[in-house]
Amino acid sequence: MRTPLKEALLLGTRRRLRRHPAATPAAALLAATALGLALAPALTAPAQAAAPTSVSVPGTFNSEIGCAGDWSTDCSQAQLTARTDGSGAWSKTYSLPAGNYAYKAAINKSWTENYGAKAQPYGADIPLQVPAGGRSVTFVYDPVTHWITDDVNSKIVTAGGSFQSEIGCSSDWAPDCLKSWLKDIDGDGTYTWSTEAIPAGTYSVKAAVGQSWDESYGQGGSPTGANISFTVPQAGSTVDFRYNSATHVLDVQTEEPPGPALDGTLGALYTPTQTTFRIWSPDNSRVSVTVGGQTHTLQPADVTGYTDVYQAVVQGNWTNQPYQFRVGNNTVRDPYARMVKPGTTEGIVMDVASIKPTGGWAPAPPIVKREDAVIYEMNVRNFTIDPSSGVDSTKRGKFAGLTQTGTTHNGVKTGIDHLKELGVTHVQLLPSFDFNSTVPNWGYDPLNFNVPEEQFSQFAAPEDRVREFQNMVNEYHKNGIRVIMDVVYNHTAHKDVLQNITGKYYHENQLSGVGNSIDDGNPMVSRMILDSLAYWVDTYNIDGYRFDLLGVHQYKNVDQWAKYLQSTFPDRTLQIHGEPWSGGVDDPKQAEKVRYGTTPAIAGGHVGVFNGSYRDAIKGGTRDQILGYMGGSSSNASSIALGMRGSPLAVKSTSPLSDPWAPAFAYDPEQTINYVSAHDDLNLWDKITYSGVTGGPTGRAGQMNRFAAGMVLTSQGIPFFHEGDEFLHSKVVNGDYETAKNSYEAGDNVNAIQWGEKTANAATFRYYKDAIALRKATPALRLSSWDAVKAQMSTTTDASVVVSAISSSASAPIAHDTIVVYNPTSSPYTVNLPSGNWKKVLDANGATDTIGNTAGSLAVTVFKKS
Known part of the structure; x- marks a missing residue:
């Protein structure tokens, strides 16, 4: 049983968010706080970061490629080129002489946003050793993960195959399309890529290295290996690609979305003439259920979507009757029980399909988004x-x-x-x-x-x-x-809740803070949670x-x-x-x-x-x-x-x-x-x-x-x-x-x-x-997409005051009709409202209907265009 001390420790600590912020240079801090306020004719300078307009590779080799000096973020020769393959990546190939170098990725020709080793913002310099005689070096940057790499330190690995046109590449079997780029951000030699964009069907793939077929690997990691076949069972299935750079083996795994969970699940499945009792028991074949004073041995059963299930079909009408599972020498609870006898591990057989609320179901209140x-x-x-x-x-x-x-x-x-x-x-x-x-x-x-x-x-x-x-x-x-x-x-109240069925319910690490963390990494545990939901x-x-x-x-x-x-x-x-x-x-x-x-x-x-x-x-x-x-x-x-x-x-x-x-x-x-x-x-x-x-x-x-x-x-x-x-x-x-x-x-x-x-x-x-x-x-206060926020909302800071101008119309994204002001200071703040008729509709005391452009102190003020 959980002790009060354990519970106190859990609830006192478990919701403290673990943060690992990167250090931010002074220049970046200044940039974040020195945004000018410009409310007429339109608000500008969005507070969020935008997609890069340029990516450079400043480093100690910049002078070798024609820059005036090293570590140059704005040198034209150090700028990568945006890919046209739909991947969003940036890349460029340089001919570098032999030597030991270092570099990073800089965004928009500035050090304000930069990435180093292992895609870390303001991370360590990335070492680069070009061998004797020099060689061509290709640099590639991914703006989503912020991984910047080169084909000396790592490999440029793509999954080239018959599915690539379906995910947006210009053609299939395109080793130079980085839409299917596998990455090794942590540097452990394993390159991975995951997608849900491949339609249902059977496909073939190989691992291509260096954006060409000059180096490629098929079945068994062999350069002459056959194509690797895989099947996507249905749209939306997750397909995971994993390439081992030591063995050259490309492994492809598909994760089919879970099948129907409401029919043929586990627990006590009632009908008026018989009840089917099922339980997962991966470690012990001695499984029984006692109901109505009789004990029945469960036998292995093949239940679609489940493994290691044992089952007994007991004739008779058992509605509202208690039942008790036993695994080995232990009485155990039914993880799928729909009702229980309080204070025990006994379940109650329920005909839940016949139970409805008094007067029948009313419709749920509508909600648009x-x-x-x-x-x-x-x-x-x-x-x-x-x-x-x-x-x-x-x-x-x-x-x-x-x-x-x-x-x-x-x-x-x-x-x-x-x-x-x-x-x-x-x-x-x-x-x-x-x-x-x-x-x-x-x-x-x-x-x-x-x-x-x-x-x-x-x-x-x-x-x-x-x-x-x-x-x-x-x-x-x-x-x-x-x-x-x-x-x-x-987690559960204590491990005795489920461990006498199998220890596989619980995680090896105590992630919940109380010593009994549930391991949904086990497919049957994940399925139990889904079935319950x-x-x-x-x-x-x-x-x-x-x-x-x-x-x-x-x-x-x-x-x-x-x-x-x-x-x-x-x-x-x-x-x-x-x-x-x-x-x-x-x-x-x-x-x-x-x-x-x-x-x-x-x-x-x-x-x-x-x-x-x-x-x-x-x-x-x-x-x-x-x-x-x-x-x-x-x-x-x-x-x-x-x-x-x-x-x-x-x-x-x-x-x-x-x-x-x-x-x-x-x-x-x-x-x-x-x-x-x-x-x-x-x-x-x-x-x-x-x-x-x-x-x-x-x-x-x-x-x-x-x-x-x-x-x-x-x-x-x-x-x-x-x-x-x-x-x-x-x-x-x-x-x-x-x-x-x-x-x-x-x-x-x-x-x-x-x-x-x-x-x-x-x-x-x-x-x-x-x-x-x-x-x-x-x-305007309930925008419903990333694109709407980006297009229809303009946010500025003026010292500590934050102001947003928002349009409620996607067809007129800069025709702002709502302005929201957060003023934490002790003084009123004057807002430069755009042209038009504006009314103040919310102030420190609540709803209002007044004219003016003052946002009160320690208040949220909302203006709406009439």
Whole structure:
């Protein structure tokens, strides 16, 4: 069982984002802060990096190729040439005399952006030893990964084959098309390339070295080897190419998107005449199930999409009856159980297909695009357990209490009516599937992934508990609100949950920080997670998922899970996001996991991540007394400008970035979840007061809360905030900030929402309500693509003030109709508005309808063209 100490350590550390920033020269810092403000006739100087207009190779050989001196970034002879093969790469070949040299890649004829060894920004010089007699040296640069290399230190390896025209090359069998370029960025001698662009079919390939067939390798790594054949099973399948430079073997692997997950899965599969019991047991063939007092031996079964499955078909109608699996000498739980007998490892046979919410399913509220979402994080118990919620005493802290309408406190709306008044589109429920700890607790210690938590239920009967959860989701839908589940697939409450089935469920490294990390690198574990995700959508009509410690999982698996869900439920517009970090530990396979740097690669499944970089830029640390931009900091205005734009990639691509913690990571604005407060650490109000900000709710402290929230609600991406932030909820009791920093197991006196705070801080609530309404009414605040942000949004910084001019029209991208100003200073700021009739529609106090061009201090100000 997890100990309180372990839990405290986990929740105190696991969400601290691990960063590895590169040093930035003074010149670059000056460039980032000295952007001029030019608001008439149009705003210019975008804060994000653009695609390179030139790439050079400054180095100690520059004088040998005709430059006036070495290390010349702007010498014409040192400029590479942009490729015309559609790869986006740059290259050039030089004839160099023998000697020892060094070089780097410089972007746009300046040292402001440069890359050295292993694609690192401001990285080490790359050594180059040209042998006696000299030779031609080809340099190649990839603007996506920023890898700069040469054909002396490494090889220029391409996958030449019959598929190349399908991915954009001018012809097949084109060794000089770098669309299929394999790279060895870490220098270990293995060159790799991965793509999902090859259509279904059977193809042939060889490894070409040096952009020609003069050196090439086929089957077995032989220069005379036959073509290597591979099959792409269906569109969207991932194809991985791996070339070993020592053996010359080119290995091609295809990863088929997972097949149907809702039929023929594992667990207890019910029909009125028989139930099929299945479990994965890769290590032990002695498997049985006991049901109705009889024990049945399971036999190996061939189940499509699964391996090492054992099965028994038991005749009779077993609905609502308990069953117990046994592997070897151990009683074990069913990882696929749809219901369990609380406190045991027994599952309950369920006829879930026959269970529907009372009155039948209502349609989910429509949503056009994910950037339209406004997400409200809440805990089932915290939201209604206090009598001030107005919820019936039998429903407080329960699923049913979340959707009881007509509740008030002193005449002010509470509960679901409060959420409707506020204007949120989604609620995000802290873990609601079966967990080990008792409430009050946050539930980040799962036992059974497919079972609603019984402590949040009013009922004991299995069917009633299923229907209760369905009714909760259904009532939210009827009231115009979608439901996101916070899911914890990265670890279990303890290893005894699954290890007696097989240790293969668990990772060799403790990536979650509590000693029982789930290993989705095992295909059957990955499949279990996918099946669970699909089950909740299919049975409970869930609208999306927030993944706890998504960074523990392999990004390719996450991509597959998401793509399967989006394609299987195409009408649902599922919202999927998570934390792109692990549990505060080093991961030896970090490059394979979800990080900011791999977020572009999961864009196809519409997966987003929490933007901790933007969070920290706005508020400072999560549990310290250091204030960021909201406290008046002028040093991070460029970071604010980047986050305001939705943290877009410098170059649009779905390839992973070389820097796992790159702050410019979003292929699409929907991939950044913008926030300043969540269940972990100090919430927004307590962070402000802990930092010593005075003035109370009506003074500077209250205004700082509104300023931070205003930035979240006016930035590109998806806004997210935590329950109670909208009326300054505090978890500090009797001055105890230490408990407030990690309140996962604190009592209701700390965590429960006190609805009197809404009345006491009505002005703050009104601001949140107004800012949400403005976001919904302003298309310019909800741009839905990287291209739209680049074309329709112009951002500048003036010292610490950040200004964005935005057009809501793709057909008139520079006809800006919305201007957003972030002013963290103590003085008003005068904005040079473009020509036309402009009105101020949001200021420090909320909605307004005034004329003028002044942006108040410590405020988000929005102007709209009328």
